[in-house]
Amino acid sequence: MKVLFVYPRFARHAESHPELLTFVPMKEYLGSPSLAIAALVGCTPENVEIEYRDDRLANAAVPTDADLVALTFFTAAASRGLELADYFRSLGKKVVAGGIFPTMMPDEVQPHVDSVVVGEGEPVWEQVLADAAAGTLRPRYAPAPADVCTLKPPKLDVYFQAERGDFKPDDYPLQVSRGCPLRCDACALPTVMGKSARALPLDYILNVAAQITAGGRQACLTEDTGWLPGTAGARRLTELLEYLHAHGNPLRVSYIGISMPMILAAPARAFELARAAGVELFYLVGGFDPVTTRAFTGKDPRAYQRAVDAIKKSFDHGIEPYTSFLLGNDDDDEGTVDRMLDFANVSGIKKAEFAVFTPYPGTPAWTRLLAEDRILTREWRYYNDANVVFRPKQMTVEALHEGYIRLWREFYAARPESALRSEAERTIQF
Numbered sequence: 371m372k373v374l375f376v377y378p379r380f381a382r383h384a385e386s387h388p389e390l391l392t393f394v395p396m397k398e399y400l401g402s403p404s405l406a407i408a409a410l411v412g413c414t415p416e417n418v419e420i421e422y423r424d425d426r427l428a429n430a431a432v433p434t435d436a437d438l439v440a441l442t443f444f445t446a447a448a449s450r451g452l453e454l455a456d457y458f459r460s461l462g463k464k465v466v467a468g469g470i471f472p473t474m475m476p477d478e479v480q481p482h483v484d485s486v487v488v489g490e491g492e493p494v495w496e497q498v499l500a501d502a503a504a505g506t507l508r509p510r511y512a513p514a515p516a517d518v519c520t521l522k523p524p525k526l527d528v529y530f531q532a533e534r535g536d537f538k539p540d541d542y543p544l545q546v547s548r549g550c551p552l553r554c555d556a557c558a559l560p561t562v563m564g565k566s567a568r569a570l571p572l573d574y575i576l577n578v579a580a581q582i583t584a585g586g587r588q589a590c591l592t593e594d595t596g597w598l599p600g601t602a603g604a605r606r607l608t609e610l611l612e613y614l615h616a617h618g619n620p621l622r623v624s625y626i627g628i629s630m631p632m633i634l635a636a637p638a639r640a641f642e643l644a645r646a647a648g649v650e651l652f653y654l655v656g657g658f659d660p661v662t663t664r665a666f667t668g669k670d671p672r673a674y675q676r677a678v679d680a681i682k683k684s685f686d687h688g689i690e691p692y693t694s695f696l697l698g699n700d701d702d703d704e705g706t707v708d709r710m711l712d713f714a715n716v717s718g719i720k721k722a723e724f725a726v727f728t729p730y731p732g733t734p735a736w737t738r739l740l741a742e743d744r745i746l747t748r749e750w751r752y753y754n755d756a757n758v759v760f761r762p763k764q765m766t767v768e769a770l771h772e773g774y775i776r777l778w779r780e781f782y783a784a785r786p787e788s789a790l791r792s793e794a795e796r797t798i799q800f
């Protein structure tokens with residue numbers, strides 16, 4: 371039996387708006403795929419042949435001799451994912467889809483595929499393969515959340531072998547835990563991964579870390595859940611950082627995800643440990659939490675001051691905050707753009723990205739805006755943080771779009787030194 375895994379392409383900021391390439395004095399960076407396919411490869415039996423196509427690098431819609439095509443995609447890639455599903459089925463192939471979008475919108479995906487996997491794929495993957503081989507593929511698999519203690523580690527080789535030319539990502543994702551007990555308005559993670567934090571075993575994490583190191587890459591810890599006080603994820607992140615420090619930092623970490631309330635709540639020793647473990651960059655996610663949803667509204671000076679304090683605390687500990695601003699929350703108005711730019715100047719942020727608020731399926735925002743009849747399109751290719759897909763509350767669609775473009779343009783116009791940074795530092799995904 372042979373399986374073809376496909377990672378469908380999606381438009382990023384600069385593909386949606388090519389003028390951004392003239393504003394941002396940095397090299398555009400195409401990042402690694404999500405861990406999903408490597409995770410399934412990790413639990414694919416040895417006797418199953420594997421092929422992998424990254425549709426971002428080359429059109430995946432070409433014939434295959436595989437018996438089963440497995441697609442995994444999030445919302446931004448859903449339009450393309452469904453196109454690819456239709457294509458492979460037109461060739462008579464069996465198609466199974468999983469990942470964030472199929473988990474959140476299985477009924478939308480079902481007509482395009484033979485089978486949808488709702489939730490984490492690993493617990494049911496061997497069953498899917500056996501059913502496909504027997505010709506008894508079920509239309510839907512909805513396994514219980516994975517028992518993280520028995521998970522097989524992902525096999526990153528499948529990605530390393532697909533690198534080519536100038537596609538050689540600096541870093542690959544390293545997961546520390548799954549799930550989150552919070553319920554941020556614009557985040558789908560708790561719905562996709564569950565509402566309790568499940569820490570992955572340290573052996574599992576170190577296995578992935580060793581693969582990343584052997585591949586000569588860095589690890590990016592994209593999720594912010596490692597900083598939620600009192601959770602299993604936070605304990606495991608501490609354990610990992612302690613391990614790295616105690617062993618001479620065998621793994622290079624490109625960045626760790628975090629939010630402003632988490633920076634403010636973290637004890638100084640947590641950041642000292644992160645620095646000792648070689649962490650120099652936070653990916654500071656904004657627009658989801660009570661500080662950044664209020665700080666730039668002009669109505670909450672305390673939230674603004676807390677935001678300033680969070681950036682200062684990060685710099686004070688020697689960790690640069692690569693800050694992600696989200697424009698279009700219901701409390702944002704047209705003045706929010708100037709307030710964000712002023713804040714970035716006052717707080718000394720050197721590197722930032724800007725996103726349009728996007729109500730992804732599976733988020734509380736999606737449910738709310740759907741009920742308020744404010745969703746403007748279900749064309750999923752536009753759900754990529756770079757397009758306005760809903761009716762904003764305090765500004766027009768056009769003003770939100772213009773504000774987003776202006777943030778990119780004016781932030782980097784004020785920082786020409788960004789162009790002088792070393793090649794390694796100048797990469798950014800946009």
Ligand code: SF4
Pocket residue numbers: 550551552553554557558559560593594595658
């Ligand atoms: S943004 Fe972070 S803290 Fe909020 S729900 Fe998502 S994972 Fe949890």
